[in-house]
Amino acid sequence: MAWLWMSVGTAAAALLAVSYYFSERVLRIRTNKGEAVLASELGQGRLTREAVEALPKEELAIASPFGYSLYAWFLPSAAGETARTVVFVHGVTSSLHGMLKYAEPFRRRGFNALLYDHRRHGRSGGDFTSYGYYEKRDLAAVVDYAFERGGPSAVVGVFGESMGAATALQYAAEDDRPAFVVADCPYSDFREQLAHRLKVEYGLPPFPLLPLTSLWCKLRAGFRIGDASPMRGIAAVRAPILFVHGEADDYVPPAMSAALHARAAAPKALYLAPGAAHAQSWAQDRDAYERELDAFLRANGLLD
Structure with a gap:
């Protein structure tokens, strides 16, 4: 009988160790420096160095409610002074540089662009993702800054990609002020997303690893998956x-x-980009993406 209890204890210890390892991968996922993200964008032809260097950017440090600074860029509209601003929210492992390709179409359409690095990403502070x-x-906090800067006539929208899109939707559920939200390839639920990745990458079921990983996240960072x-x-x-969402997205399912x-329940539209992989809908067909964007903005009184 002693060997049985030893085996159970060994298995339990191993499971706790593995789940702690996964919590570390979740909470401290590898991130890329802004320079590396920019180099990737340049290498894939999404930006040119000349265009980036010519941007009239204003570098900002916006105070997080958690006590660190959020590194940000403010880019004025290319169409002249305006109180209309779009806040851009990048995906996990990326930086504000990954959102520059989306900022330019809005700047051409008469919006300022406000881009920032997530906590633990780029040049922002923070301990956990x-x-x-x-x-x-x-x-x-970033949206607050946009409204304060825009004054009484401020109009502020939010554009997010992947984790940034999921963040934008979670934020907008608690604040009625944004004029619109663009959510490019969001996950609907982080637990479901992790269960999907466990199956795809490791061939593992969600139980018992995800509940234990979630418990570690709660103990270490104060939130459950x-x-x-x-x-x-x-x-x-x-x-x-x-x-x-890209129809060919096999990282976050388009479903x-x-x-x-x-x-x-809000006014809504859905664009499923043919043949596009994760976060590639704009790159796959820029003209189609901007047509969908224009139709959405016009339908909601935000574009002439």
Whole structure:
């Protein structure tokens, strides 16, 4: 009987160790420096160095409610002075540089662009990545800045990609001020996303690893995996939402955007980009992407 208890104890210890390792990978996921993200964007032809160097950027440090600074760029509209601003929220492992390609179409359409690095990303502070749970409060601070800078006539929209899109939706469920949200390839629920990746990458079921990993996240960082859930609050979002997702996305399934779109109560549109992989809808067909964007903005009175 003693050997049985020893075996059980060994298995339990191993499971705890493995789940702690996964919590470390979740909370401290590898991130890329802004220079590396920019180099990738340049290498893939999404930006040119001349255009980036010519940007009239203003570098900012916006205070997070958690006590660190959020590194940001403010880019004025190319069409002249305006109180209309779009806040851009990048994906996990990336930086504000990854959102520059999306900022330019808005600047041409008469919006300022405000881009920033997530907590623990780029040049911003912070200890853990929480997949929108804490990031939504950082986003709120950035949106506050945009409204303060724009004054009484300020109009502020939010554009997010991947984790940034999930963050934007979680934030918008708690704040009615944004004029619109563009959510490009969001996950609908972080637990479901991790379960999907466990199956794809390791061939593992979610139980018992995910509950134990979630417990470690709670003990170490104060949130459970299931707390990061755009689906939970999507019906409360009042801002018009444009959902974008690549039909060939095998990282975050496009069914997640379809499910969010189906449950959303706000004015909404869904663009499934043919043949596009994860976060590649704009790169796959820029003209089609901008047509969908124009139609959405016009439908909601934000573009002449």
